[in-house]
Amino acid sequence: MSTHTDRVVVVVGAGVSGLAVARELASDYDVVVLDKGGVAADTSSRASGMISLSLEPFPDGWADFALEQFRALDGRGIFSFTERETVRLVPESDAARYTDEAPEGGEFLARDDLEARYPDAFGDLSAYGGGLVYEGTGYLDALDYAMTLKWLAEEAGAGVFRDHEVTGLRVDDGAVVGVETEYGPIDADHVVYATGWKTRELLADYVELPVRPLRWNAVVVEPDEPLSDSVPLGSEPTMRVYWRPTKRGDVLVGGNEQLLSDPEGTSMGVQESFRETVLADVAPLLDGVDEGTVRREDCCPTADCASPDGLPIVDAPAAAPDGLVVVAGLHGRGVMLSPVVGRAVRSLVTGEDAPFPTTQFELSRFEDRSATFEYRSHWE
Ligand SMILES: Cc1cc2nc3c(=O)[nH]c(=O)nc-3n(C[C@H](O)[C@H](O)[C@H](O)COP(=O)(O)OP(=O)(O)OC[C@H]3O[C@@H](n4cnc5c(N)ncnc54)[C@H](O)[C@@H]3O)c2cc1C
Structure with a gap:
């Protein structure tokens, strides 16, 4: 395959990042997406689909832009976006800090008020003083989302090719x-x-990227009775887990992030200790889930991609060859940030301004670009 126009963009990687880029550019450029495996076959298809933008410390404008896109996409192709509030449980010992002032975007509800607001949601909350409630959150199915992005990109003229490994940059x-x-x-x-954690080694001859592979675990538990429609998304900071209802009334619980030194040499199944935490400690917090059975276990087929500050790198680095754009370091947030990433890449390729700040994406924010940085969890 060889193309000869002056407006060709090759996107390497058909995860949610690469597909969001293709969708943004396909109507103005000849876009070819190449993936060595299949569409969303790597980390993207395993994402839990939590869209918790309002809980995250993102620059102004990122959350609104992404949310607007998820809402606009809802109902297109096979994609649906379910908006639900998120409750971050607050241990009894921490509750006093929030009674006067909740963090930005959150509302603190004491335990009784929380249980009254969500009568079908919670089980035993006796260890908690209440919860922080956030709006502007929801969930989606990451594979449906990726397939819909692919369909929209193709409809606008992009070609998306699986089983095409890129072996080098020319x-x-x-x-x-x-x-x-x-x-x-x-x-x-x-x-x-947009090749996830592989991007560092694939571009090593051209640019040094401070990213490291990292894994997550997720388990889907089927309760005795399907969860009610009103159950919010949730998270628990001491166990560092999050959960969400699924469309069929199950509950998906995720967490247990860990850096990996050798993803390809590591068994990527869900760890037994995480499975035990979910069944013994998380399930009792939820109404009707403590007697549930595990329906599905997910982990990264290879690995997610962590950056030192938890924000992604989306840049055309000054020292790299002209025309090269890198997308990396999206761990745990790659789905929710994909609309922002797609538009930021569009801005780098076209020279148009993005409708949100983009300096936080720049590689130049890191002086040390080695891959030995100390990982900072989103929970910290
Ligand atoms: C269990 C789990 C739960 C998660 N939950 C959430 C969540 O709730 N919300 C959220 O926002 N994020 C979540 N994430 C994170 C999210 O899944 C990732 O950040 C996101 O999928 C990254 O997408 P990507 O397109 O950048 O990378 P990937 O999905 O890793 O895509 C990279 C692609 O590049 C391809 N590739 C690599 N090398 C080459 C090559 N040489 N030639 C061609 N193709 C190549 C790969 O085959 C792959 O398809 C979760 C991740 C995991 C593992």
């Missing part, structure tokens, strides 16, 4: 001229690498 005179693939070269004016 550079001439300081500028990108295409990629090398297992089936031969492809010409391009812009190349976007």
Whole structure:
């Protein structure tokens, strides 16, 4: 496959990041998405689909932009976005700090008020003083989302190709001229690498990226009776777990993040200790779930991709060849941030301003770009 126009963008990686980029650019450029596996076959299809933008410390404008896109997409293709409040449980010992002032975007409810507001949601909350309630949150099915992005990108003219491994970047005179693939070269004016944790090693000859592989676990528990429609999303900070209802009335519980030194040499099944925590400690917090059975277990097929400050890198780095854009470091937030990432890449390729701040995406914020940084969890 070889193309010859001056407006070709090759996107490497068909996860939610690459597909969101393709969707943003497909109506104005010839966009080709190449993935060595399948669509969303790596980390993206395993995401829990929590859209908890209002809980996260993102720059102004990111959450609103992403939410607007999820709402606008709801009902298109096979995609649906279910808006639900999120309750972050507050241990009894911490409750006093929130009674006068809740963190931005949150409302503190004491335990009795929480139970009254969500009568069908909770089980034994005796260890908790209450909860912080956030609006502007919800959930989606990450695979349905990815397939819908693919469909929209293709409808706008993009080509999305599975089983096409990119084996190298082609550079001439300081500028990108295409990629090398297992089936031969492809010409391009812009190349976007959205290859998750692999991006560091794939681009090592051109730019140093401070990212590290990291794993998450998720377990789906089927309660005796399907959960009621009004059950909110939730999280518990001492166990560092989150949960959400599923469309069929099960509950998906995720957490247990850990850095990995050798993702390809690590067994990626859900760890037994996490399964036990979910059944012994998380399930009793939820109404009707403590007698539930595990329906599904998920982990990353390889790994998610962590950055030192928990925010992604979306940049056309000054020292890299012209025309190269990198997307990496989205751990735990890659789905919820994908609309922002897609538009930020559009802005880098077209030169248009993005409708939100983008300096927080820049690689230049890191002086040390080694992959030995100390990981900072989103929970801290
Ligand atoms: C269990 C779990 C739960 C999660 N829950 C959430 C959540 O609730 N909300 C949220 O927002 N995020 C969540 N995440 C994080 C989210 O899944 C990721 O941040 C996101 O999927 C990253 O998407 P990506 O497209 O950047 O990378 P990936 O999905 O990893 O995609 C990279 C793609 O690049 C391809 N590739 C790599 N090398 C090459 C090559 N040489 N040539 C061609 N293709 C290549 C791979 O095959 C892969 O398809 C979760 C992650 C896990 C594992």
